[in-house]
Amino acid sequence: MAVFVGLIIVVIGLIHFYLWKRLVKDPVRPGRARKAGAIVAALLAVLVPATLIGVRSGAVEWLAWPGYLWIALMFYLLVTLAVLEIPRLAVLLFWRVRGRARDRAPAAVGAPSHPTVSAAAARPGEALASEPETAEGTSGTTSAVELVATAPSAEPAPEGGGIDRRLVLARGIAIFAGLTAASVTGYGVKTALGGPRIDRLQLPLAKLPRGMDGFRVAVVSDIHLGPLTGLGHTRRIVDQINSVQADIVCVVGDLVDGSVAELGRFAAPLAEIESRHGAYFVTGNHEYYSGYQEWIDEVARLGMRPLRNERTEINGLDLAGVNDLGGAEEGDAPDFARALGDRDTTRPVVLMAHQPVAARDAAPFGVDLQVSGHTHGGQMAPFNLLVRLQQPVVSGLGRVDGVPVYVTNGAGFWGPPVRVGAPPQVSVLELRTM
Template identity: 70%
Template sequence: MLAFVGVVFGVIALIHYYLWKRLVKDTLRPGRARRAGTIAAVVLAILVPVTMAGVRSGEIAFLAWPGYMWLALMFYLLVTLAVLEVPRLALSLWLRHRKHAPEMSPVTAAGEPAAVDDLPAEAGDTVTSRAASRIEAGSDQSGIERRLLLARGAAIFAGLTAAGITGYGVKTALGGPQLDRVQLPLAKLPRAMDGTRLAVVSDIHVGPLAGSRHVSRIVDLINSVQADMVCVVGDLVDGTVAELGPAAAPLAGIRSRLGAYFVTGNHEYYSGYEPWLEEVTRLGLRPLRNERVELDGLDLAGVNDIGGEQFGDGPDFARALGDRDPARPVVLMAHQPVAAVQAAPFGVDLQVSGHTHGGQMAPFNLLVKLQQPVVSGLGRVDGVPVYVTNGAGFWGPPVRVGAPPQVTVIELRTT
């Protein structure tokens, strides 16, 4: 654990050193402004781990907004400046090539070029030396000015780009989830259940930046579709029941024909999963803890999140999916898409998941793909159809780019 924390601190330090070099050292001459920029870089480097640790513990939640907003800006500054490195290098090489253009020769009193060989030896040496010195000094000065201009232009472009993307991401994240409708065929679905609708929501992340208004808006959207069943697929909260119980209270207003069901996500285990299981039950959601229920001609199963293993509360696929009638279709609720690897041998007809946030902040989605087999939408894992919803909230920065918040309605169809 200490090694992991050390690596994280090291990465944060390296990122801020790079940003300091490109945005402060390269753009400002030595002096008061550069010292102020250096101090700001150090303060911001300290703010990131302090925010991540303090907000989770609830002790310094007031740092959530400034800390997480800087985290988003830092990310997009890093991405933009990294992309600019290639044209920066090309332009620097071109300017360096121009620097070595042919030098001007000394001239005679008549204004014509003079050959050094036509001058007295000492005079020729003096003229050549002085001309070379002037050219070299002027060249160095102009080179410094060009580098400064290039660095400032890149810094301004990166700053405006990062601020623009972050502002768009904040508007998207705080603007409420969109409703996506998907039709999926299930081969064993009885004709009487054709058109059954599942409202799937994940990653609501009730916390310091997302309170009861956030939850009420999601509940209203779910109720607007009049779903047959509601599947809340983990990561409901980022804090304890004592801290966030009132904010989660609107969940009691969820309405559906066959009930609302819940499985744990990894963040429930960071927040005290046992009190939260009691709380969601009190609010009218039924936790599916490595178990399944029969709903008309369909089995709905749920497994605990993989993150629960270190708490002695991990998934048990055999318990949830074994000894069932294979003629009945089964939909599995599992927080992480990768759970489908263990679910596949049990003949799961459809798995619904969250966890990835769709990547939340592109191009971070490319890294999520390294850990999860499906990042957003419908995919297949070892033959199991897996639908991954983007999630209705956000974690960390209140920013979403390329992955809008989402509640999904899956309409099951016979084939």
């Protein structure tokens, strides 16, 4: 663990060194402004691990807003500057090639403009005869050759021209990157703090009884009650859930980022969730960072039924739930055999599992549909490309080892209060007969 933390700190330091170079050192001339920029970059580099460690432990929650906003801005500055590296290098290469060509041109054109040297080159004997010897015993020919070698270019570059062009380029890149990162981050904050949108999808299930055609399953995940949320955040989500008039509500993990004592009041509106056949809950990995047993009890008190490696039958449909994969480290591992084994396989089964990758363990049990969260849809594009390396489905409907897996983007956010390319969702799956 210490090695991993150390590696993260080194990476954070390298990122801030790169940002300092492109945003301070390159575009700012030496002086007080550059020194001040270096100090700010160092402080921001310290702010990132202080936020990630301190906020999670509850020691410095006041750092949450400035720290997480800087993390988002840092991310988009890094992405923008990385994209600009290619055109930046192309411009610098063009200037270098052009400069070399210009430096060669005056030597070729300017040679005939020195008649003494031309004559000497054409008639070396005469030159030796006509030129007096110097004190060192050499002829004037040497002086003429030296004159050519040291002659000024026919097209001298403007004083400081190269440096000025590089400075203009560096400043243009810094301004563009800053404006782009700030605009994207601002848009992401507005999206994350707004109400979740409703995403609807019809899904055919081969074994679904005719009487259940059109059965509506509301799926919500990753509410992430925490230091940056409040009662308004929870109420917006509950209002959206209730607006769809679902038959069942599936809350698939990562409800909280803190203890019941800290966040219980923010969870209170969850007691107002409405559905025809109840609301159900399975743990996510963040419950295991927050005192999972207390939250299981609290969720039950609020009227949601925790499915703890178990299943229940609803009008001919089996609804099963497994603990999150992260529970294994806390002695609360998922048990697919207990939740899915020895059931009536003529009935369809919908599995609630926080992580999409759990479908690989569920596939041997003939699961008809798995509903999951965990990915946040990537939360901050293009981070979704990295999420795909760990999870087989990032957002929407996919298939894992033959199991249809639907992944909701989640209704909240983790870390930075920013969502770009993955708006918060309450998903409504309408099950249809085939």
